[in-house]
Amino acid sequence: MVCFTQDTSIPEHEQWVITCFMVGDPGRQRSIPPEAQRGEAVVTHIKKACHEIGVEMPEPIATHEFEWAEHDTFLGAPSPVMGVDVLSTDAGKSLREPFRNIVFFSGTETALESEGFMDGALRAWSRSATEVIAYLKALHSILE
Ligand SMILES: Cc1cc2nc3c(=O)[nH]c(=O)nc-3n(C[C@H](O)[C@H](O)[C@H](O)COP(=O)(O)OP(=O)(O)OC[C@H]3O[C@@H](n4cnc5c(N)ncnc54)[C@H](O)[C@@H]3O)c2cc1C
Incomplete structure (x- = not known):
């Protein structure tokens, strides 16, 4: 479900954040269930991934989401994904x-x-x- 993550924590504010991106088909699939279920599914996924590398993730204080595909000017994910050689040909x-x-x-x-x-x-x-x-x-x- 989660395709890639970034540590977007701000240590000086003691704010610990994992930003999760869902793009392409997994992202589109994720948009289907109601919002409450979507957040829960992301947390479950990240917890499982952490568990697999021997880290037990604490319960998050809050989750926030933003549908970039619904933004008037973005219309999609944070990064364009192009096939091999597309840009250089x-x-x-x-x-x-x-x-x-x-x-x-x-x-x-x-x-x-x-x-x-x-x-x-x-x-x-x-x-x-x-x-x-x-x-x-x-x-x-x-x-x-
Ligand atoms: C959620 C998210 C996280 C990201 N995280 C990172 C990160 O950690 N590191 C990183 O390097 N990059 C990140 N990016 C990518 C980065 O923000 C973009 O690559 C960068 O902003 C692109 O700059 P740009 O000038 O090409 O386009 P944009 O910043 O998209 O600027 C295009 C501008 O054109 C305007 N516009 C569009 N259509 C029209 C129109 N018809 N008429 C007039 N104006 C128009 C838009 O409103 C916008 O202001 C992230 C992006 C997203 C969405």
């Missing part, structure tokens, strides 16, 4: 190529490294900003 290039020098594409999905993460977003921003600057310089030299 022509299909990937078409994600990044400006459209008639009018529309420039940025966003973590267009990064060659760390796509789906903040690092990828910054790399993509840097690349697309360089493209826009080069275009404006070229335009400026034509108009001079």
Whole structure:
């Protein structure tokens, strides 16, 4: 059910958190039962996983959930998952190529490294900003 987890604790606040992600088919399946049952199922899964590595997880004080797929602009999971070679071949290039020098594409999905993460977003921003600057310089030299 839980596909991957992150330790998002803030020790200085004594706040101990495990962020659990459910994506793809397991995520879609998980959306079906009522909300109360969903939280319980996640806790049971994590407890079982901890038990298997010899750690007994204490009962959580609270669980919170957010359906990223229902968010107006996210429409899905935190990270795009693309097949092997998609980003580095022509299909990937078409994600990044400006459209008639009018529309420039940025966003973590267009990064060659760390796509789906903040690092990828910054790399993509840097690349697309360089493209826009080069275009404006070229335009400026034509108009001079
Ligand atoms: C739950 C969750 C946890 C995450 N955890 C991590 C983490 O621990 N580490 C990490 O590195 N990354 C993490 N990420 C991923 C990270 O947040 C993204 O990779 C990053 O924010 C992408 O940046 P971006 O600039 O490409 O896109 P976004 O941050 O998505 O920015 C796109 C912007 O465009 C706006 N927009 C969309 N459509 C339109 C439109 N039609 N008109 C105008 N505006 C529009 C959106 O509102 C949004 O503000 C997480 C993401 C999620 C959802």
